[in-house]
Each structure stands twice: as C-alpha cells, then as structure tokens.
Amino acid sequence: MSMVVSPMLTGELSLVEPGKRILKSTILTMNLDDGMQIRYTDAKRMGQIYYLESDRLDEITRVADQGPDVLDAPLNLPDFRAALKRYRGEVKGVLTRGQLVAGIGNAYADEVLWEAGIFPFRKVTRLSGEEVMRLHEATYRVPTDAATKLQEIFGADHPRKERKFLSVHGKSGSDCPKCGSVISSVKSRQRDTNFCRSCQPGTMFE
Incomplete structure (x- = not known):
C-alpha cells in the first residue's frame, strides 16, 4: 500500500x-x-x-499528470519549448498547474515571471522565442536559488512558508527591486498575483 x-x-x-x-x-x-x-x-x-x-x-x-520536479535535472531548452507548446492558457496558470514542471506554486510563479520579465496573464501562445528562453532559465534558477538561500539561513529544518526574501510576491505597494516602480497586485481565480507593470508590460485582454 x-x-x-x-x-x-x-x-x-x-x-x-x-x-x-x-x-x-x-x-x-x-x-x-x-x-x-x-x-x-x-x-x-x-x-x-x-x-x-x-x-x-x-x-x-x-x-x-505531474511534470518533472522543478528542483530535479532541468529540461533542456528545446524540450522545454516543445512541452510548452502543449498549452494555450495564461503563462502563470501553466506554471502553477504542475504539468509542465511540478513544484511551482503561486508565490514562486510570481518570482519566476518577474525574473523573466513576462506579464503573468500573457498567453503562452503569444510568447516570443526570446521570452521562452528567459522563462526557461528563470523557471529553474529561481526555485533553486530560493532553496539554497533558505538552507543557508535556516538550515535543513527551515520554515516552509518563509517569504520575506522574495522580490515581488507579497510586496504589493513596494518598490520594484529592478526599476523602482510600484509593485502591483491583481486578484484573479482566488489568488493574488504580484508583478511590476514596468518590467512586465502587458494587458489583461489579448
């Protein structure tokens, strides 16, 4: 059993x-x-x-339906690009669904997309080749860097919900660490999405 x-x-x-x-x-x-x-x-x-x-x-x-764990060996860029083509929804929803990669929740999806400079509500079918490349890099680097940072601060027994060190998630109204613009917050599908409108330009309707 x-x-x-x-x-x-x-x-x-x-x-x-x-x-x-x-x-x-x-x-x-x-x-x-x-x-x-x-x-x-x-x-x-x-x-x-x-x-x-x-x-x-x-x-x-x-x-x-679960995809490979985001902290395991990453997909190479061609395989990541091919896997992404199976989806047509908003890029944040694709990241959090767990089928492309497993282990990215609401908070880290915000961090990944901010690092990649991609509007969270952008349709994956509208992403350019360069944006897919940035998304691929950020998808694996952000969670890996976060896991390393948590272990450095707290050791192996770290608090799972620690969020203070994140750049944009939960930081609505704060200054963007990259450009200094105000971090925005949009509530959609019962979850908060935080992003920088300057670093991640886009519109809700495409």
Missing part, C-alpha cells in the same frame, strides 16, 4: 514528539516505530490524502 499527500496551499507534514500540542489544523497523525509521530496539518483543508495499492498510483490525476 502507498500513501500520497497532495498538500496544496497550506498542507504541511511535520515530524514531532508525541507530547507536542496537537493543533486544530491537524488532519492526520501517524505513529512511527521509534515513538515519533508524523502529523499532517492543513489550515484551509485544501489538500488531499490518498491511501491505495502501489500499482494504482497512476489513477490519481495529480500524480499521473
């Missing part, structure tokens, strides 16, 4: 001692042979937990 946890936005697994206070957001507790516990918490209850036979994992849609 196998267990698959899809934590979504607020789900989190923690290794704790049995005596530690159980939070209201605790969904599942698993007792280990060494006396420790693994607890799954999810404040917004958006995640999913699957427990099924190991040979049925491909029946889980999010697992079967």
Whole structure:
C-alpha cells in the first residue's frame, strides 16, 4: 500500500514528539516505530490524502499528470519549448498547474515571471522565442536559488512558508527591486498575483 499527500496551499507534514500540542489544523497523525509521530496539518483543508495499492498510483490525476520536479535535472531548452507548446492558457496558470514542471506554486510563479520579465496573464501562445528562453532559465534558477538561500539561513529544518526574501510576491505597494516602480497586485481565480507593470508590460485582454 502507498500513501500520497497532495498538500496544496497550506498542507504541511511535520515530524514531532508525541507530547507536542496537537493543533486544530491537524488532519492526520501517524505513529512511527521509534515513538515519533508524523502529523499532517492543513489550515484551509485544501489538500488531499490518498491511501491505495502501489500499482494504482497512476489513477490519481495529480500524480499521473505531474511534470518533472522543478528542483530535479532541468529540461533542456528545446524540450522545454516543445512541452510548452502543449498549452494555450495564461503563462502563470501553466506554471502553477504542475504539468509542465511540478513544484511551482503561486508565490514562486510570481518570482519566476518577474525574473523573466513576462506579464503573468500573457498567453503562452503569444510568447516570443526570446521570452521562452528567459522563462526557461528563470523557471529553474529561481526555485533553486530560493532553496539554497533558505538552507543557508535556516538550515535543513527551515520554515516552509518563509517569504520575506522574495522580490515581488507579497510586496504589493513596494518598490520594484529592478526599476523602482510600484509593485502591483491583481486578484484573479482566488489568488493574488504580484508583478511590476514596468518590467512586465502587458494587458489583461489579448
């Protein structure tokens, strides 16, 4: 049997001692042979937990459709370009869907697109060859640099939700680190998107 946890936005697994206070957001507790516990918490209850036979994992849609992890060996530019051609939606939605690459959520999609200088609501079919090249580079470099930075600051046991060091996400009203313009915020599909209108020019309707 196998267990698959899809934590979504607020789900989190923690290794704790049995005596530690159980939070209201605790969904599942698993007792280990060494006396420790693994607890799954999810404040917004958006995640999913699957427990099924190991040979049925491909029946889980999010697992079967998931792309390669963004922190693994990156796709080369030709393969990335070919994979991107399968999609027709907005570039931020393509990044966060997890099918092109897995592991980029709302916050890091903002960071990737700001680094690449691409308007978040741009259709992927409208991206130029140069923009695809910049997107490819930023897609892998931004999460890798962030993981390295978090480990340098906090060590291996770093807080998963640390966002203070990000450049644009959650920084609405602040100055853009590149050009000094004000960081904008647009709420779309129940999530905030932060970007610089000067560094990432574009319109909502194309």
